[in-house]
Amino acid sequence: MSQSRLTELTWREVRRAGERGIALLPVGSQEQHAGHLPMGTDTLLVEEVVDRALALLDREPAPPEVVRLPALPFGHSPHHLFAAAVSLSAATLGAVLDDVLDSLVTSGYRRVMVVNGHGGNDEIMRLAVKRFALRARVTVAACSYWTLTADEDGDEAGRPDVTPGHAGWFETSLMLAAHPELVHTPVPARAPVQPPPLFDHPPHPGLTVERHGEWERVDGATDDASGADADRGGRLLDGRARGLARAIRAFDAASR
Amino acid sequence: MSQSRLTELTWREVRRAGERGIALLPVGSQEQHAGHLPMGTDTLLVEEVVDRALALLDREPAPPEVVRLPALPFGHSPHHLFAAAVSLSAATLGAVLDDVLDSLVTSGYRRVMVVNGHGGNDEIMRLAVKRFALRARVTVAACSYWTLTADEDGDEAGRPDVTPGHAGWFETSLMLAAHPELVHTPVPARAPVQPPPLFDHPPHPGLTVERHGEWERVDGATDDASGADADRGGRLLDGRARGLARAIRAFDAASR
Amino acid sequence: MSQSRLTELTWREVRRAGERGIALLPVGSQEQHAGHLPMGTDTLLVEEVVDRALALLDREPAPPEVVRLPALPFGHSPHHLFAAAVSLSAATLGAVLDDVLDSLVTSGYRRVMVVNGHGGNDEIMRLAVKRFALRARVTVAACSYWTLTADEDGDEAGRPDVTPGHAGWFETSLMLAAHPELVHTPVPARAPVQPPPLFDHPPHPGLTVERHGEWERVDGATDDASGADADRGGRLLDGRARGLARAIRAFDAASR
Amino acid sequence: MSQSRLTELTWREVRRAGERGIALLPVGSQEQHAGHLPMGTDTLLVEEVVDRALALLDREPAPPEVVRLPALPFGHSPHHLFAAAVSLSAATLGAVLDDVLDSLVTSGYRRVMVVNGHGGNDEIMRLAVKRFALRARVTVAACSYWTLTADEDGDEAGRPDVTPGHAGWFETSLMLAAHPELVHTPVPARAPVQPPPLFDHPPHPGLTVERHGEWERVDGATDDASGADADRGGRLLDGRARGLARAIRAFDAASR
Amino acid sequence: MSQSRLTELTWREVRRAGERGIALLPVGSQEQHAGHLPMGTDTLLVEEVVDRALALLDREPAPPEVVRLPALPFGHSPHHLFAAAVSLSAATLGAVLDDVLDSLVTSGYRRVMVVNGHGGNDEIMRLAVKRFALRARVTVAACSYWTLTADEDGDEAGRPDVTPGHAGWFETSLMLAAHPELVHTPVPARAPVQPPPLFDHPPHPGLTVERHGEWERVDGATDDASGADADRGGRLLDGRARGLARAIRAFDAASR
């Protein structure tokens, strides 16, 4: 099998894999996901998508060699500190990514992929991979798992208006498929908050708007999760896993 | 007139405007724009769009009060240092934005908008406004000028495959409209680089990919600028200006 | 059961537990452990000891309430970068600990315990808990798992001359007990390196001595692991688990 | 013409000029200047002096080649934050200067001059040029525009007791000459504050003294501006411009 | 004499000594030592031990060459800021040590020893020497003076339960021997504080515990100093000095 976990390899195996392989780092978070989902939702889901994608690749002929690092279980969630998040500052998360990426290049890796499970990590991850590619002779990819879909997925891509949202229909469906025992059911219905939060509904397309206290005002979620569905969640997860598997293949081909 | 320049106001005027007004900070860059465009292209264009947008607003009844700060003429351009950029590090640019935003809130501003002219500033700007809204009781917006279009713009939105690109058809058209004396013409044609740069053509949708040395390899531009056109550029600029004017109105309404 | 995993709790459960509970953060590493142990040895062992300790407490009446955070899988291992470590700098690890501890106090926790699995983290962890107790109204404990033994453990405390050492008899015995499938056996014998490394054998008691390149010179291990033994390892693990369980009880009693 | 603006050059022109030319960076501020002068006074005046100096040089035979960077419009003005300044911290301003200077040396410049318009930037600028000359093979000059006078200027050097002061006779005279439309006239007379501010009148020569709240106490200005005079201001500006032109020539000769 | 003070040497002497010599940096503190000992106790004692150790070495044949730096008179004492300490943050003290150590290696030193007089500096010092040995080709030692005893010292090693403690029997005895004029006598007796401070009496062996406000609660000292004794103090000092002299010899032999 060409997919391995760095934590289980000896250092010589890690070094050897670095000659041709891709190091893959999942990044998650520990933050509030309303009253029905657990704190680790983002970490659990990114790991689930990675698990499924690597399993898909493993069934193919000549899969790219991937060394999976342990997921970073903490992310950048200052907007959820009002509700018990465990959050790294942007500077700290950026430093963690720098240190991990620098370690990998020191160990001989020339291809790295960061797979993210939490929206708040997005810009920090992208800045980190950009500066990494400037200071080291590497090719590096970054993505957030929910943005990856396979072309044929069609109507399984989810409801675009709630993808991914936060602690709503999309994430709840995925968790019902992946970790049903961690979802408090039945999930209560939730009326839309008026006005909707500016971070989710900017007043003009192309504008990013942030208002102090907005997450508290909308009670920490973006949409109604009561219609979440395990079957649909499973298909959505599989779609993302297929998308990630293809992205890994494409990255492998482009960066060899 | 409700649009003013902070640099020309006395401090009491600045303070007074802060009670109800919106502070607007343009951010540019000084970096290579191929052989035919000047280093300050991004700064010049963001200022042009802001100028036109504020002029549009000024012709309307009861425009929102906007205090325009001097543009920050330097941005984050480490990927262009191979070609004479003057670049701030991500940490430095983030610190400048933090300091400017903190100064504004100290002066009583509760609404700020950052308008960006350079792709490399994007994540840094968005992280800055997010952390600003967490530490201060403000509403803050951020955008890059090329993402703003007015709904009716239709075919004037530009060629999506080259919007904005770098030093190509889009930016050259805009510069021909705004600062023709600074464009070296005729602009030479340029054959597509093969393979196209990974930062511009990621191998899978949803993936950000950065490869060391890619900007040098493609000689600093993304597409052929030889078909650039001043008339088209003027309409594109006007479209962005209309978009920005509407975005300012919408932000004003949403954040009052 | 009074022991829970933060990653599986909803935020309200995390908040509620913070009123009386103890937050426990395991910290590990990803670093070379000679040719026979995996990179994640320190993380796996600290998690094993914590698992066993919490299981022991759970069998007792009225155990203290403990909320276990996900282990930080990366530690400070710059001295192992020559052999494929994934290492955080001291500044980064300190920042991660600060951010996690600050998050916990924001969420209402007043009692925190950090349990460490890697020698290189030790000073950083202790500095972090000291500054935490200065800036927040908390009581905070820190330990490295191998230093905790129960009074009656007697001869099960291990061979003091190799406790814990690195990638030698002690750690290999523990791994044979906890994760035998991850140990490459038979473990080859290793002749003592002469002179022994200064970091392990300082030339005078009370002196810390560091010499450039010493870890490379001794090939990354401190002692011969060929005599490691799963039974002994199991008893050593249980001894540490009993020690940690008692330490948690004692900390609970002293900090209530 | 041998004086050019970096913002208007293509990158190859910037690179070519770097082989023999001097890069010149003006640094200003945005801060209160009493009730009659605008926030941008320091930036406007340093630009005016640079404009006039470069125009003088341009009329001479074989002038040194100078590439002028866009002025940094923000400076270090924490002592004016009580009155609507937009201020960079000392660390931020130092980082901006480091980044700009490092960019220039990367682009081939070996000679740089920083021309300052705001007293609060002075030490930061001098530290920046000192560390720049230590880490790079460059010759670098720094000055504040008001300290430069041509030898023959004699009585046009200004009133030494109010040169430059802040928002008083000197700056007001210069602004009346350079930007009369931005001066609110008539400028009201102002009685001397008793005791005079310690930062301006230290109790013993050679002593720098700073007292908390002193700028607020003296209402943000050092001396009476009501006698300011456009003619005198024009001669003072010309004197500084002649001084700067000579300083540039002298620096060019000494650093070739 | 082979022991010299850097402060009294010319730079060529410093450089020459660096070829074979050991640079020795004492580090102290300025912090409260109860009502009877002076703020500089830690600095004075570490200097006293170093003085005596170097005098001992100087009487021996072929002593190692030691260049003694001036003691850093300030240490990390944030826990004593409630009582007039002059304290460097951990980051600042670490930076001072980095800068001093880097300067020494720039000057040609390959062997450095840091001798510490204050418990609060301990982890910071050890982290500093560890990272120093990673980035420079040096051998570096660190110790706190009270941990060094000569083998034959036997009962002169002090009362282990109060070694060193803070401002108690041990330090007072040493100060009575070294600087009796700075000790306010008679030293008042002090009843044990109940419960004893957690930093000094952790609830379980192997645990480091810090509680907010603990130093204030115990009034800044760990034990009763009223039985302190100058004769005993002198023997204790001599024991440490013998220990340090031997440690220097051993370090010299091991690092040549």
Add this chain to the structure above:
Amino acid sequence: MSQSRLTELTWREVRRAGERGIALLPVGSQEQHAGHLPMGTDTLLVEEVVDRALALLDREPAPPEVVRLPALPFGHSPHHLFAAAVSLSAATLGAVLDDVLDSLVTSGYRRVMVVNGHGGNDEIMRLAVKRFALRARVTVAACSYWTLTADEDGDEAGRPDVTPGHAGWFETSLMLAAHPELVHTPVPARAPVQPPPLFDHPPHPGLTVERHGEWERVDGATDDASGADADRGGRLLDGRARGLARAIRAFDAASR
């Protein structure tokens, strides 16, 4: 006596003195001073001037209460690292000053004076006192000892063209008066270096110019020290001491 050394006081004495007293911090350096003066020259001289000034004050009626901190023996000397300096970076020295000043205000001091003995510390010291007075309700003074002269000193003020210079006539004269045993005599004559160093002889008045490698080129000194004279040095020291004594009185009067 109203002058005391913080290092010899108990914390309650330090606290009590803070209510009305002035804390005085001398700052020195360890850096090359040519072949005839010791590394600690700047530290020794600033301490000598402070000693003499405080002795003068002590002979007067009702002298201001001064608590003298131990001198910081290391300064910012990166330009002397080519010749065995022990140098703190500007950031480190700034952090030390911040930490010391913050500690003092925590201990109740409202008046602080920093007395500097090394030119390279000057801007850093002035920035530190400026930011201190902004963040704390204090009055703070800073000076370099050589700038302070008493009005009647007249011809004893030294040779202005060599005051203070570096390792030349001025400093050598002072050292011959204060520490003759540390001066290697006879001091060799030194021919002027041509061209003179730009840092000491800027090509235009008002310009600060730094050229890479200049200190090495001029062999570390600014002027000929062979005419240095102990008597003259003693009078110069006394003049500075009188100046400092008056400056302290004046600061005391202005800041009460």
